[in-house]
Amino acid sequence: MTSGPTTPAILARRVDKSFGEHRVLDQVDLTVAEGTIFSLLGPNGAGKTTMVRILSTLIPADAGEIGVAGHDVQTEAAGVRAAIGVTGQFSAVDNLLTGAENLRLMADLRHLGRDNGRRRVTDLLERFDLADAADKPLSTYSGGMRRRLDLAMTLVGDPRLIFLDEPTSGLDPRSRRTMWQIIGELVADGVTIFLTTQYLDEADRLADRIAVLDNGRIVAEGTPAELKRRIPGGHVELQFADPVALRQAAALLDVALPEDDKLALQVPGDGTLASLRGLLARLDDARVEVEDLSIHAPDLDDVFFAVTGRSTAQPTTEEALAR
Amino acid sequence: MSALAYTVTDSATMLRRNLTHQLRYPSVTLMLVGMPIVFLLLFVYVFGGQLGAGLGAHPHGDRTAYLTYVVPGILIMTVASAALGTALSVAMDMTEGIIDRFRTMAIARGAVLTGHVVGSLIQTIIGLAIVLGVALAIGYRPTAGPLAWLAAVGVLLLFALSLVCLSAALGLAAKSVETASNTPMFLTLLPLLSSGFVPTSTMPGGLRQFAEYQPFTPVTQTVRGLLTGTPTGTHAIAAIAWSVGIAAASYFWAIRLYNRRRAADPK
Numbered sequence: 001m002t003s004g005p006t007t008p009a010i011l012a013r014r015v016d017k018s019f020g021e022h023r024v025l026d027q028v029d030l031t032v033a034e035g036t037i038f039s040l041l042g043p044n045g046a047g048k049t050t051m052v053r054i055l056s057t058l059i060p061a062d063a064g065e066i067g068v069a070g071h072d073v074q075t076e077a078a079g080v081r082a083a084i085g086v087t088g089q090f091s092a093v094d095n096l097l098t099g100a101e102n103l104r105l106m107a108d109l110r111h112l113g114r115d116n117g118r119r120r121v122t123d124l125l126e127r128f129d130l131a132d133a134a135d136k137p138l139s140t141y142s143g144g145m146r147r148r149l150d151l152a153m154t155l156v157g158d159p160r161l162i163f164l165d166e167p168t169s170g171l172d173p174r175s176r177r178t179m180w181q182i183i184g185e186l187v188a189d190g191v192t193i194f195l196t197t198q199y200l201d202e203a204d205r206l207a208d209r210i211a212v213l214d215n216g217r218i219v220a221e222g223t224p225a226e227l228k229r230r231i232p233g234g235h236v237e238l239q240f241a242d243p244v245a246l247r248q249a250a251a252l253l254d255v256a257l258p259e260d261d262k263l264a265l266q267v268p269g270d271g272t273l274a275s276l277r278g279l280l281a282r283l284d285d286a287r288v289e290v291e292d293l294s295i296h297a298p299d300l301d302d303v304f305f306a307v308t309g310r311s312t313a314q315p316t317t318e319e320a321l322a323r
Numbered sequence: 324m325s326a327l328a329y330t331v332t333d334s335a336t337m338l339r340r341n342l343t344h345q346l347r348y349p350s351v352t353l354m355l356v357g358m359p360i361v362f363l364l365l366f367v368y369v370f371g372g373q374l375g376a377g378l379g380a381h382p383h384g385d386r387t388a389y390l391t392y393v394v395p396g397i398l399i400m401t402v403a404s405a406a407l408g409t410a411l412s413v414a415m416d417m418t419e420g421i422i423d424r425f426r427t428m429a430i431a432r433g434a435v436l437t438g439h440v441v442g443s444l445i446q447t448i449i450g451l452a453i454v455l456g457v458a459l460a461i462g463y464r465p466t467a468g469p470l471a472w473l474a475a476v477g478v479l480l481l482f483a484l485s486l487v488c489l490s491a492a493l494g495l496a497a498k499s500v501e502t503a504s505n506t507p508m509f510l511t512l513l514p515l516l517s518s519g520f521v522p523t524s525t526m527p528g529g530l531r532q533f534a535e536y537q538p539f540t541p542v543t544q545t546v547r548g549l550l551t552g553t554p555t556g557t558h559a560i561a562a563i564a565w566s567v568g569i570a571a572a573s574y575f576w577a578i579r580l581y582n583r584r585r586a587a588d589p590k
Binding site: 093 | 429
């Protein structure tokens with residue numbers, strides 16, 4: 001395999017991986033174009049981390065052809081490693097060193113040279129808002145700071161392809177937003193990003209393409225818009241003050257009455273302004289009073305229900321085995 | 324840069340990392356050096372008078388005679404004790420996410436392990452210097468000349484290298500940090516079952532055979548011979564052969580384990 005403008009950043013064909021009797025990846029195909037964000041979306045235990053570990057040369061696949069950054073992961077692991085950066089799910093920092101020492105360690109291992117390395121470390125500390133804590137031990141860092149340092153360490157060598165394995169799980173909303181912003185800036189620099197996540201909103205917000213992984217199989221793939229079109233989960237919830245209004249509205253809009261005692265109706269729809277206007281106009285014309293209204297965007301649960309026929313809340317066999 | 328130059332720079336980087344760990348958390352080093360010092364004081368001042376009497380007449384008394392006899396054993400024990408730290412630091416590394424990061428980077432093969440091994444050797448040298456300082460302070464007066472000293476230090480360091488490599492492999496083989504701190508414990512017991520503290524000729528049959536043929540005895544006898552100016556005989560050859568053999572076997576075992584090992588099992 002040779003590197004060139006037409007070579008995708010990642011090309012994986014028919015990848016299989018089993019741990020003992022249990023098959024974790026089953027004939028997985030992936031293509032990630034250079035300079036894009038690709039998101040592998042799936043619940044816990046779907047096989048996302050295993051895929052990242054295979055693509056980043058940590059563990060071998062049982063079968064399949066895998067090219068990363070123009071190199072074969074099996075036979076040219078060194079070439080792959082020189083081109084990639086990995087921020088795993090578990091923080092990959094040296095807890096006995098300070099933040100600055102961690103970054104300097106990376107600069108040394110990337111052979112950046114003394115001055116160049118120092119400049120890079122200072123830049124990254126500034127950029128990731130860690131300059132004040134640079135010389136403090138990691139025991140004083142918050143979860144968000146650790147995650148930022150982790151990503152900064154990945155960026156020291158200027159990798160052209162970055163793997164982010166659930167970069168925001170366990171982070172508070174503000175740290176999540178900071179992380180999203182950083183990821184956005186990376187792509188602006190032309191970096192390719194392979195992102196795994198459990199959150200549809202995260203994939204939707206960041207990714208150019210999304211593949212949905214379930215029980216080791218790719219069950220859906222496309223742009224966020226394509227994927228959402230396949231999901232009938234989006235709806236508008238209407239709340240009524242009394243059962244009479246509820247029944248009137250249900251008859252008018254031709255939707256099923258709720259099975260519980262709530263005075264709420266779920267009307268399928270994508271929640272755009274035009275469709276809302278139309279919906280409210282019909283209710284107004286029939287003089288049905290709506291007490292409250294909320295829009296529900298499709299979430300991962302809806303994607304899963306649409307493509308697998310079951311909810312993410314049910315543990316997969318892998319999760320059940322892991323317990 | 325050539326592959327060899329990368330191996331050297333990457334190993335140096337890893338060594339710097341391990342030395343920073345040691346400097347920042349000196350309690351581990353102090354604990355590892357403390358044990359042989361406690362043994363030295365215990366054996367010289369509590370048992371030394373009695374044990375020295377069995378060694379035959381000495382112009383400065385029984386206790387001094389025993390001090391001269393036991394110091395080489397204590398130095399070997401220092402080497403064994405320092406090696407315990409290697410298993411611990413390697414095992415701790417393996418449980419941390421950072422090792423996965425190293426494995427996804429284009430780092431020279433073996434640099435991580437080399438950093439640990441050389442770091443532990445430096446720790447051993449510091450330990451030996453401290454223990455020897457204490458021995459001199461309580462009246463140890465070896466008769467060795469500079470060349471004999473150099474040879475003794477060489478034998479000690481070669482043996483240290485073999486135990487550190489073995490300990491690194493044990494650290495890699497251990498499933499947890501707790502196991503890693505326990506499995507190499509036998510290394511600190513072996514000096515007691517050798518000629519380190521009492522002559523093997525005073526031991527009962529089976530134990531005596533074990534003591535005479537296990538590696539700690541030829542190493543102890545060689546160091547003792549060099550420091551007291553007595554002939555080392557075939558012990559020197561046995562000591563070097565044991566050291567090189569253990570070092571080589573352990574090194575390849577450790578490399579194999581390192582390349583195969585996954586730091587954290589995927590979820």
